[in-house]
Amino acid sequence: MKKFLFLGTILFTVLLIGCQEKEEVEPEERLQEYADHWMNQEFEKMYKMVAETEKEDFIDRYQKIYKDLEINKVDVSFDVPDTEEKEKNDEAETEVFPLKVSMESVAGPITFDTEVEMKKVVKEVEGEEKTDWLVNWNPGLIFPEIKDGGTIGLETIEPKRGEIYDRNREGLAVNASVYELGVVPEQFTDDKIKSEKETIAKALGITVEEIDNALDANWVQPNYFVPLKVVPSLTDEIEKAISSVPTLKTQTTTGRIYPLGEAAAHLVGYIAPVTAEKLEDLDDASYSENDMVGYRGLEELYEEQLRGEAGVKITVEKEGQEPVILAEKEVKNGENLNLTIDIKAQKKIFEQMDNEPGTATAIDPKTGETLALVSSPSFDPNAFIYGLSNTQWTEWQEDPNNPLLNRFASTFAPGSVFKPITSTVGLENGSIDPNETFEIDGLTWQKEGWGNYYITRVSPSNGPVDLDDALVRSDNIYFAMQALDMGADAFVKGLKEFGLGEDVPFTYPIEKSTISSDGNITEEVLLADSSYGQGEVQMSALHLASAFSIFLNDGNMVKPTLLLDEADGESWKQGLISAENSSLIKESMRRVVTHGTGKAANLDSIEIAGKTGTAELKQSKDEENGQENGWFVGYPTDGSILISMFIEHVEDNNGSGYVTEKAANVLAELKE
Incomplete structure (x- = not known):
């Protein structure tokens, strides 16, 4: 037996005899035509080549079965007798060919071997009788198992959704x-x-x-x-x-x-x-x-x-x-x-925020494992499965605090929690001497040529202002002066080393933090404002938490992780601060809590260090009373956890002290 391949040899022969029409068609030629139609699922053309079969039984059945089972990639091949064997069967009225059929289905590959009988028929063409061959079809050519009847069943087993x-x-x-x-x-x-x-x-x-x-x-x-x-x-x-x-x-x-x-x-x-x-x-x-x-x-x-x-x-x-x-x-x-999230931390932070609009992130500053990602206010996810009323949906959409907004994925002006970052940049590039002091009088200051624009600080100094005093009292004027001395190029270079302007390397999409709208600082006022986290600086709570990890992780900024199997303590940025400079800022951040703007976190049950921040949102430089958003980024002095919390509209709630108290309560509760 040999495999039948109806290819170029026949065509070549036809050309040699000047396109003379063959007297008789061979059964294997007709079967190959039938197989070609079959592989292309051309059921109408197939039907014209079968003998004594009801059209509905053939076409409709093929179409329904192939559609329901999503049949594709059909392949049909057959063997034909060798020349000697074929000559013995020249007068036969039928000829049987072994078939090999394969196809892909919704349930995977289906293959079967069967036989097809070709039946000789005589047709009258232009007054002459000519021999042709038709397929003697039966349902077994769809699948051998239904040759003598039977029902095709399709069962789908739904997967269990991962938890x-x-x-x-x-x-x-x-x-x-x-x-x-x-x-x-x-x-x-x-x-x-x-x-x-x-x-x-x-x-x-x-x-x-x-x-x-x-x-x-x-x-x-x-x-x-x-x-x-x-x-x-x-x-x-x-x-x-x-x-x-x-x-x-x-x-x-x-x-x-x-x-x-x-x-x-x-x-x-x-x-x-x-x-x-x-x-x-x-x-x-x-x-x-x-x-x-x-x-x-x-x-x-x-x-x-x-x-x-x-x-x-x-x-x-x-x-x-x-x-x-x-x-x-x-x-x-x-x-x-399997997440790095700690349900206990997630729940306590959300409860502390008490539906106030804001966000909070908690991480392990050594490993980068994200322990909590909270957005407040929020919505009940169960309602979308078990019956969300139009009333509830409308209430969420019209709520001015926007519970449908995911705030932990967003960026906000960081305000004064940005000052430890500015301090790090200046200390490391040598533009800030921690012992150098500035004589600053009153609550406002401006550089000559600024017109009506002034930098304002929250409290007056009792004497010359150095880095420690500026951090403890959160002195905007000190940091504005330092940034102007540093220069925009050095400042921007340092911020880029902290990953501002880069995509946050995190499983969950987090909006990238920005230095300015175009990544550059070309104006003195913008440089001054940026130094204390205003201007056009925007950061996410997660990025801030990661940035503060340098003080607890040997100068390296951890890469935050969310999946437990990816938590390997890898650094996002390395060598951002020396041990000596890190120690200086950590001591100042402890004093922020004991003697400065973060006294709301000065608890008997736990020692906390951190930095407060208030970002004032104004439509213009001349606006006097804009919205105030409060921040606190802090940690227990044992360095076991670091929390970054942000709450909107704190202007009537003791400013950043309102946020500081909530963050401190969380840290104290998690220690218990």
């Missing part, structure tokens, strides 16, 4: 038992049906109309349980409704739960039914309109890993027989995410 855990294996997004609430229509009390529906609707947060629509569904049969809503937990009102309305039943199922709720919503995100718009963005044929998909946070960022891959099984079933498996792709459950 998200904190560093201690506590759940941030888990698959757990939830409660499905519904009714059995026949069990409504006839004379109380209206009031019972109203009670159920109120308890479940739905309308009576929604209940009626569910009961009127086509699939509902007598004594069926009709589901109305799935909830993560049973509230007192739901339990009361269950006890008072006999038809209201509950059964358990598995659903996605976010145990921390609002406290980690912006970090974790949520899953919800895929929208038509989202389906287009995904550009993935494996999604359907009935799927759940990740929105926001890690649920969206790690959608592919968390989702997994569905398992698929294609079978042929015949009555009284075990199903035959044609192809099977094992289900691949989603991967779990």
